[in-house]
Amino acid sequence: MTRNSDTERPYDIVLFGATGFAGALVAEYLAAHAPEDCRWAVAGRDHERLELLRERLTAIDPRCAVLPVLHADAGDPDSLRALARSARVIASTVGPYLWYGEGLVAACAEAGTDYADLCGEAEFMDRMYLRHDVRARETGARLVHACGFDSVPADLGVHLTVRQLPEDVPLRVDGFVRTSALASAGTVASALTAASRGRQLTRAARERRLYEPRAIGRRTRAPFGAPHFSRETGTWALPLPAPDPQIVARSAAALPRYGPDFRYRHFASVRTLPVALAAPAAAGAGLALAQLPAARRWLFGRYESGSGPSAERRRASWFSVRLVGTGGGRRVFTEVSGGDPGYDESARMLAESALCLAFDPGLPEVAGQVTTAVAMGDALLVRLRAAGTSFRIADTREVPASV
Numbered sequence: 544m545t546r547n548s549d550t551e552r553p554y555d556i557v558l559f560g561a562t563g564f565a566g567a568l569v570a571e572y573l574a575a576h577a578p579e580d581c582r583w584a585v586a587g588r589d590h591e592r593l594e595l596l597r598e599r600l601t602a603i604d605p606r607c608a609v610l611p612v613l614h615a616d617a618g619d620p621d622s623l624r625a626l627a628r629s630a631r632v633i634a635s636t637v638g639p640y641l642w643y644g645e646g647l648v649a650a651c652a653e654a655g656t657d658y659a660d661l662c663g664e665a666e667f668m669d670r671m672y673l674r675h676d677v678r679a680r681e682t683g684a685r686l687v688h689a690c691g692f693d694s695v696p697a698d699l700g701v702h703l704t705v706r707q708l709p710e711d712v713p714l715r716v717d718g719f720v721r722t723s724a725l726a727s728a729g730t731v732a733s734a735l736t737a738a739s740r741g742r743q744l745t746r747a748a749r750e751r752r753l754y755e756p757r758a759i760g761r762r763t764r765a766p767f768g769a770p771h772f773s774r775e776t777g778t779w780a781l782p783l784p785a786p787d788p789q790i791v792a793r794s795a796a797a798l799p800r801y802g803p804d805f806r807y808r809h810f811a812s813v814r815t816l817p818v819a820l821a822a823p824a825a826a827g828a829g830l831a832l833a834q835l836p837a838a839r840r841w842l843f844g845r846y847e848s849g850s851g852p853s854a855e856r857r858r859a860s861w862f863s864v865r866l867v868g869t870g871g872g873r874r875v876f877t878e879v880s881g882g883d884p885g886y887d888e889s890a891r892m893l894a895e896s897a898l899c900l901a902f903d904p905g906l907p908e909v910a911g912q913v914t915t916a917v918a919m920g921d922a923l924l925v926r927l928r929a930a931g932t933s934f935r936i937a938d939t940r941e942v943p944a945s946v
Contacts, residue, residue: 554582555901557630560637561585562592564851567891574603584611617643627654634897635660638680638735640667655682657900665691665786669747672912680911690896696864696879697787700926702916709871713804719776719812722862758796766794768808775867780810794916857883876937895926
């Protein structure tokens with residue numbers, strides 16, 4: 544593994560897709576929080592919109608009046624290669640990633656450039672692993688997907704939980720997610736795309752399992768849990784189809800601290816039985832509609848591209864991921880919580896991930912497609928705590944060995 548010298552690149556961080564709804568929030572966060580010596584730039588295909596964004600950022604930090612504006616287009620491989628060669632870290636908000644993301648991942652893997660995104664698309668991540676992980680390992684590039692609400696709270700929350708449990712024993716962790724938030728056009732497009740590609744998603748996951756190394760002498764699992772009433776949280780737990788369990792399992796496979804036999808399950812946490820009964824039916828109906836091209840077009844048309852919840856609505860939104868970990872006669876309760884998960888918190892998480900990759904010393908010497916826990920771990924957790932996302936240990940207690 545080799546890494547390019549920092550002095551070879553004119554920028555520490557480049558944000559690609561900065562004029563989109565999520566991208567603009569990431570840009571605003573960087574304008575407010577990037578260190579003074581951070582050499583960063585915004586990139587996209589519409590120069591006029593980038594110029595307007597720069598004016599908005601200048602109101603946050605007058606130094607942004609000279610913020611570099613770079614041209615790059617997801618459909619122009621040459622521009623993506625030039626972009627990757629210009630930066631130490633690229634942060635991308637251009638989705639759905641299955642449609643628009645591979646060119647930049649390929650360019651970063653080839654150039655040895657660290658890459659972070661907000662992807663929650665399991666098929667995309669699996670295909671990027673199959674096509675670009677080997678080259679990224681050769682060049683030293685760290686390809687870190689799911690650096691937003693998918694899947695930082697679960698990945699780093701489990702990482703924190705595991706550290707409170709005994710070492711070298713089987714560990715079990717369950718995550719329970721509650722949130723109040725509205726989705727944007729980008730999120731809806733990604734969800735509909737995934738729902739309509741069940742066979743392709745399954746095929747990509749199967750191919751990945753054939754090639755991905757397994758932990759020797761250890762076992763890591765992320766089974767789809769059954770609906771049940773959780774006594775630990777006092778809520779109904781419904782299995783949540785999200786990329787988080789696979790991300791957590793990959794962290795566990797790479798990190799021996801997760802023990803010889805690790806299992807993670809991921810649930811939506813619902814307070815009332817009627818909602819618990821209605822939710823699976825609604826999800827099934829949505830999945831069925833996503834299989835019909837006409838229905839997909841209608842659903843896409845209900846959301847204007849680049850739109851998202853208002854600032855007022857986001858301020859009223861929140862999330863909580865409660866984690867219950869058990870092993871070695873101990874039970875640990877941790878919680879990750881914060882504000883609007885899909886946008887404000889995700890923007891913070893992606894921006895802090897990019898800053899962490901660019902500036903934090905002592906990060907693990909890893910390369911290829913890696914998770915946030917593997918690539919950044921405690922360093923990112925410290926950053927996010929300082930930025931306002933809560934990671935707390937709620938309770939630790941002894942339990943009977945039979946539990």
